[in-house]
Amino acid sequence: MYVAVKGGETAIRNAHALLAEERRGDPAVPELTLEQVKEQMALAVDRVMTEGSLYDRDLAALAVKQACGDLIEAVFLLRAYRTTLPRLAVSEPVDTATMDIRRRVSATYKDLPGGQVLGPTFDYTHRLLDFSLAETGHPQEKPAHGDAAAIPERMPKVVDVLDHEGLIEREIAPPEPAEATDLTRVPLDFPAGRDARLQNLARGDEGFLLALAYSSQRGFGSAHPFAGEIRMGEVAVEIVPEELGFAIEIGDITLTECDMVSQFKGSATESPKFTRGYGLSFGHCERKAMAMALVDRTLRTRELGGEALYPAQDEEFVLSHSDNVEASGFLQHLKLPHYVDFQGELVTVRHLKAEAARRRPEQAEIVP
Amino acid sequence: MTNAMREPLAGYNFAYLDEQMKRSIRRAILKAVAVPGYQVPFGSREMPLPYGWGTGGIQVTASIIGAEDVLKVIDQGADDTTNAVSIRQFFARTTGVATTERTAEATIIQTRHRIPERPLGPGQIIVYQVPIPEPLRWVEARETETRKMHALQEYGVMHVKLYEDIARFGCINTSYNYPVLVNGRYLMAPSPIPKFDNPKMDRNPALQLFGAGREKRIYAVPPFTSVKSLDFEDYPFDVQHWDHCCALCGAADSYLDEVVTDDRGGRMFVCSDTDYCGERRTAGHVGAGTPVALAAEAAE
Amino acid sequence: MRPAATVLGGFRHPVHDSQRVFRGVLDAMAHPGRVVGLDAAVATAAPLHRGTVALLLALADFETPLWLSPSACNDAVLGAIRFHCGSPIASDPSGAAFVVAATAAERPRLDTLGLGSDLYPERAATLILQVDGLGVGREIALAGPGIDGTARLAVDGLDEAFWAERHALEILFPRGLDVILVDGEAVAAVPRSTAVEA
Ligand SMILES: [Zn+2]
Numbered sequence: 001m002y003v004a005v006k007g008g009e010t011a012i013r014n015a016h017a018l019l020a021e022e023r024r025g026d027p028a029v030p031e032l033t034l035e036q037v038k039e040q041m042a043l044a045v046d047r048v049m050t051e052g053s054l055y056d057r058d059l060a061a062l063a064v065k066q067a068c069g070d071l072i073e074a075v076f077l078l079r080a081y082r083t084t085l086p087r088l089a090v091s092e093p094v095d096t097a098t099m100d101i102r103r104r105v106s107a108t109y110k111d112l113p114g115g116q117v118l119g120p121t122f123d124y125t126h127r128l129l130d131f132s133l134a135e136t137g138h139p140q141e142k143p144a145h146g147d148a149a150a151i152p153e154r155m156p157k158v159v160d161v162l163d164h165e166g167l168i169e170r171e172i173a174p175p176e177p178a179e180a181t182d183l184t185r186v187p188l189d190f191p192a193g194r195d196a197r198l199q200n201l202a203r204g205d206e207g208f209l210l211a212l213a214y215s216s217q218r219g220f221g222s223a224h225p226f227a228g229e230i231r232m233g234e235v236a237v238e239i240v241p242e243e244l245g246f247a248i249e250i251g252d253i254t255l256t257e258c259d260m261v262s263q264f265k266g267s268a269t270e271s272p273k274f275t276r277g278y279g280l281s282f283g284h285c286e287r288k289a290m291a292m293a294l295v296d297r298t299l300r301t302r303e304l305g306g307e308a309l310y311p312a313q314d315e316e317f318v319l320s321h322s323d324n325v326e327a328s329g330f331l332q333h334l335k336l337p338h339y340v341d342f343q344g345e346l347v348t349v350r351h352l353k354a355e356a357a358r359r360r361p362e363q364a365e366i367v368p
Numbered sequence: 369m370t371n372a373m374r375e376p377l378a379g380y381n382f383a384y385l386d387e388q389m390k391r392s393i394r395r396a397i398l399k400a401v402a403v404p405g406y407q408v409p410f411g412s413r414e415m416p417l418p419y420g421w422g423t424g425g426i427q428v429t430a431s432i433i434g435a436e437d438v439l440k441v442i443d444q445g446a447d448d449t450t451n452a453v454s455i456r457q458f459f460a461r462t463t464g465v466a467t468t469e470r471t472a473e474a475t476i477i478q479t480r481h482r483i484p485e486r487p488l489g490p491g492q493i494i495v496y497q498v499p500i501p502e503p504l505r506w507v508e509a510r511e512t513e514t515r516k517m518h519a520l521q522e523y524g525v526m527h528v529k530l531y532e533d534i535a536r537f538g539c540i541n542t543s544y545n546y547p548v549l550v551n552g553r554y555l556m557a558p559s560p561i562p563k564f565d566n567p568k569m570d571r572n573p574a575l576q577l578f579g580a581g582r583e584k585r586i587y588a589v590p591p592f593t594s595v596k597s598l599d600f601e602d603y604p605f606d607v608q609h610w611d612h613c614c615a616l617c618g619a620a621d622s623y624l625d626e627v628v629t630d631d632r633g634g635r636m637f638v639c640s641d642t643d644y645c646g647e648r649r650t651a652g653h654v655g656a657g658t659p660v661a662l663a664a665e666a667a668e
Numbered sequence: 669m670r671p672a673a674t675v676l677g678g679f680r681h682p683v684h685d686s687q688r689v690f691r692g693v694l695d696a697m698a699h700p701g702r703v704v705g706l707d708a709a710v711a712t713a714a715p716l717h718r719g720t721v722a723l724l725l726a727l728a729d730f731e732t733p734l735w736l737s738p739s740a741c742n743d744a745v746l747g748a749i750r751f752h753c754g755s756p757i758a759s760d761p762s763g764a765a766f767v768v769a770a771t772a773a774e775r776p777r778l779d780t781l782g783l784g785s786d787l788y789p790e791r792a793a794t795l796i797l798q799v800d801g802l803g804v805g806r807e808i809a810l811a812g813p814g815i816d817g818t819a820r821l822a823v824d825g826l827d828e829a830f831w832a833e834r835h836a837l838e839i840l841f842p843r844g845l846d847v848i849l850v851d852g853e854a855v856a857a858v859p860r861s862t863a864v865e866a
Contacts, residue, residue: 008453079414086386185392185411185731187584190512316510326582329419330499336421336451340444340481340640343626344543344562347608355538382683391729394690395765398727399790401697402846402859404813408790432694434687519786551813551861553842573816575698590698590814590861 023068037061046254046283047071051324052078053184053203054085055253055282072205076325082184090179092238092247096257097160100234101151103284106158107227108261114155119232120284158229159259159276168261168274190316194296197319201295202280204322206288212312213294221298221310225277228261232284256281260293267305275304370438370473376464383430384462389413393431393586397577400588405550406518407501407585415581422455423581425478425497429459432493432577433476438466440474445482445623445640452480471643481544483565485622485644488574490591496559498580501587503547503557523555526598534603543608549596550589558595564607564623569595612637617648618655677711678752679725685710689726693848696857701810701819703802703856713744715770717798719850721748724796728766730754735764737774761793768796772826778833778845789842792860800825802851809865810858821856823849835864 024031038045038061048060052075060078067073103119106112118124132138162168180195183203188196201209216222234254238247260277264270277297279289294312301313308314321327376382383390389411396410415423433439439459443452447469455478456467468474471484480497488494504514507525517523526547533541540546546563550556558566559578569576569589576589589595599605613620615636622644624637638655639645679685689708696704708722728734734755736745749755758764761776769775775797784792805824808831811817826849837844837860844860858864 008448008450009457012450012453012457076414076418080416083389083413083415084380084384084386086388183411184413187409187411189409316512320511325414326419329421329423330582331420332418333420333499336480337444337449338481338560339625340562340623341544341560343624343640344564344608346626347610348541348543351539352537352541359538382687387683387686388729390686391727392731394694395727395732396790398694398697398794398846399792401694401814402844402861403789403842404861406789406842432687432691434691435684515787575694588698592816593813 023066032065034058034061034065037064043284044069044071044074046281046285047206047288048074048078049282050285050288051075051203051205052082054078054082072324072328076328079325089239089241091250092240094235094237094253094255096231096235096255097157098154098235099231099255099257100252101155101231102234103232104155104229105227105231106229108158108229109161112156112158112161114152117151121286155231157231157259159261162228162261162274166273169264169276171276188319190319192315192319197299197315198278198280198292198296200319200322201292204292205324205327206285206291208322208324208327209291209295210287212298212318213291215310216294216298216312221301221308221313225260225262225294225297227290228259228276230256230258230286230290232256232286254283256284256286256289258286258289258293260290260297262297264304270305275300370466370468370470371460373435373466374460374464377461380462382435382463383433383459384415385413385427385430389427390431393427396586397428397431397588400577400586401575401590403554404589404593405554405556405587407580407587409584410586412581412584417454417458419582420499421451422478422480422497424579424583424586425480425495425581426455426458426579427581428495428577428579428586429476429478430462432495433459433463433465435463435465437475438468438473440468440471440477440643441479442477442482442484442641442643443480444625445484446642448642469643470647471641481560481562482623482640483561483568485619485639485641486647487568488572490573492574494574494576496561496576496578498557498559498578498585499582500545501557501578501580501583501585503545503555518554521553523549526555527600530598531600534600540599540603540605546605547598549598551593552596555598556587556589556595562608562623563597563605566595566597566605567607571595610637613655614639614645614648615655615657617645617653619645619648619653678748679722680709682725685722686726689722693723693726693855693857696848696855697814697846697859699814699819700812700858700862701808701815701821701856703821703854706853706855708853713742713748715739715798716745716768717850718853719855720768720796720798722853723848723850723855724749724755724766724768725752728753728755730756732765733758733763735759735761735767735776737769737771739774740768740770764793766796767793770798772797772799772830775830778830778837781845783837783840783843783845786843789844792844792846795845795847796850797826797847798850799823800851802849802854802856810862811865812862814859815862821858823856824851831864834858838863 038057044064045057045060048063048071049055063074063077066077101117104117159168181193183196183199234252236249236252238249240247258279261274264273264275266272277293279293281289298312299315301308311317392411396408400408415426417423441452441456443449460467471486476493478495502514504517507529508514530540544562545557545560546566548556548558558569571592573591575591578587597605610624614622616638619639622639622641625640627636627638629636685708689706692704692706696702706719706722710718710721712718712721732755735758761767761781767781782793801824803822805822807820807822810819810821841860846860847858849856
């Protein structure tokens with residue numbers, strides 16, 4: 001006698017226990033601490049904060065540990081937690097010109113006020129596996145911090161240098177009230193404003209933006225970009241409490257900002273100039289900020305009088321598919337049972353097959 | 369079958385969502401009820417379950433559920449499929465409300481892919497989990513275009529698609545998520561229920577709510593509202609039929625799951641609605657119980 | 669923040685009271701013409717009825733601009749709304765998500781309110797209109813989604829012009845206006861999908 005499969009609850013509980021066991025790995029190996037993740041897997045933590053839309057290194061480190069290092073899963077954990085948080089205040093816009101610079105490079109000028117600051121970067125490392133890291137406790141070379149004092153407090157931005165000469169489009173501040181769109185409260189709508197677009201890209205999957213940006217570089221919607229400036233460091237976040245009426249600092253966050261500069265040949269109504277593409281991430285997510293800046297610019301194709309022919313120029317295509325938490329969930333939902341629908345398909349296909357056999361008895365094939 | 373109320377999870381708000389989020393979803397639900405079949409955008413958020421796994425239904429249920437409700441959750445018609453278990457546990461933990469497997473006892477039924485066989489009654493609310501809320505998505509990928517098509521009630525492309533099916537296959541080749549017209553105005557995706565269930569939506573005394581979390585849309589069919597499956601005069605809408613009855617309860621009127629019993633074409637057909645099947649068996653109905661060999665498969 | 673003493677009380681149990689009031693109004697909206705008691709113990713601020721206060725506490729917040737008819741624009745009401753809902757007060761009813769009319773005489777012409785667009789019909793306003801009685805007074809026949817055949821709604825204190833204006837909006841569907849009539853704790857809804865036969 002057939003008995004329907006029962007015991008879903010037990011199976012789920014056991015799956016959770018098995019996962020916990022896998023997460024822990026060999027119990028003879030010391031367990032990871034959140035401090036270790038936060039300090040030694042800092043770029044993973046940064047990516048999870050950026051795509052998770054929540055600046056909290058401790059929670060992001062916890063998410064990375066809980067997700068066994070699956071960063072998209074960690075982003076999801078952070079986002080789900082974010083859903084439960086009340087909105088206490090909206091910060092003032094941060095001023096990245098006052099950033100406490102740790103890294104600043106420009107590809108467009110050999111030298112510029114404030115100079116180039118290489119900072120911590122993989123850029124000129126030779127990608128040779130460093131076997132000394134296989135051992136713990138190996139002494140590391142101490143960096144020279146001598147020139148830190150030489151970094152000026154306020155470093156002008158490259159785009160402002162171009163702006164001074166009237167060579168780059170002006171960023172026009174929106175008229176009051178300037179409350180930015182928040183996609184976590186209002187769903188995406190098209191055409192999206194630049195605020196919605198930038199928020200979407202900032203939350204978007206790094207790999208997706210990387211591939212799109214790359215496609216545009218290879219000619220699928222070329223934007224001829226220059227890395228005007230990439231800067232990374234700490235900026236102060238301020239809020240204006242209603243009872244005070246003036247701004248107070250509530251803390252510092254690490255940001256990576258990228259200004260891409262692209263030539264624009266001009267149109268019937270506009271003179272030739274440079275245009276901007278903007279990228280911003282929490283922490284040190286340089287690849288992400290650069291890809292975002294490129295895609296921000298390619299998505300302005302229509303606005304600048306061009307025709308959107310390629311994926312990277314297609315606002316609806318890019319913004320609807322950039323979110324890895326949405327994409328991952330929907331892709332993986334295919335694991336859920338679909339046997340009711342499949343049964344419907346079976347009935348239909350059997351019917352079609354019988355129909356086809358009736359019509360052409362000599363070749364009883366299903367029409368594809 | 370019914371689990372009593374208990375204390376909700378400490379540290380989280382009742383039903384997980386914060387009150388502001390619930391308010392915005394509640395406003396969207398009221399507008400959805402006022403414009404039957406129209407997809408209202410809402411500020412969907414990440415839930416602790418993945419997008420695609422019922423987050424739209426979960427957000428709708430979380431926004432309507434109260435301490436006195438009795439909740440039933442089904443997936444594929446069954447209360448004990450893993451995702452139904454998981455969602456039911458989520459609400460049991462975050463609200464403490466009573467849960468049930470009995471369709472008749474539930475005040476709210478959250479479902480994926482089925483409508484219970486037992487007719488729903490007035491006062492009940494059924495919440496559908498919806499993956500793709502846009503019925504026109506497979507004929508037009510762009511939201512900017514489909515929105516205009518709904519505004520202008522320009523549904524010709526859908527009729528063309530269905531007619532092409534008939535021309536090629538001799539019948540409409542859509543077995544689930546079969547498009548419907550609500551109150552003679554909006555084309556609506558009934559969610560991936562088998563077309564077998566479509567007639568149950570028509571003039572149903574229960575309130576039907578639909579939540580698509582990833583796509584950030586909510587829509588509704590109020591009680592006693594006309595829901596018509598698209599068809600043609602010469603090709604009227606029809607539902608699935610089986611040559612078999614349920615092997616367990618003998619039902620001839622329910623949607624059947626096909627269970628493979630061996631690798632030589634052996635099959636059993638049993639009710640997909642586990643509560644319906646169980647109720648019938650309790651009432652003394654008995655099925656043939658034996659596997660059947662499908663002629664076509666057995667010959668191969 | 670204002671001291672609580674000068675502000676009208678909100679819900680005693682905000683989470684559960686909001687939910688109950690919402691389910692009440694959902695029931696009303698899903699069954700046009702059905703008179704539903706909102707069952708919420710809230711204090712009123714004249715001239716608002718208890719049901720109106722409950723609806724605003726349950727549904728209005730900083731995302732929903734609110735228009736109040738002249739007699740409802742008093743300090744007690746404004747203070748309570750600012751404190752409990754945080755809704756921006758609209759000076760022009762056409763820009764409000766919720767339009768509250770303390771009496772039928774104070775209501776704006778219906779076609780001057782936000783009716784949404786064919787592309788975005790959900791952007792239409794909800795009119796909360798206080799009347800002298802529900803279940804008593806002149807009967808109106810209603811038909812459409814949510815109604816099994818025809819429903820009859822008796823309303824006291826609502827003029828002919830209201831029903832004529834409401835009827836005239838029907839051809840605009842899906843644009844339109846969703847109306848919630850309030851009498852004390854009781855509400856009845858006439859969403860835009862309802863055909864009224866005055
Ligand atoms: Zn059965």
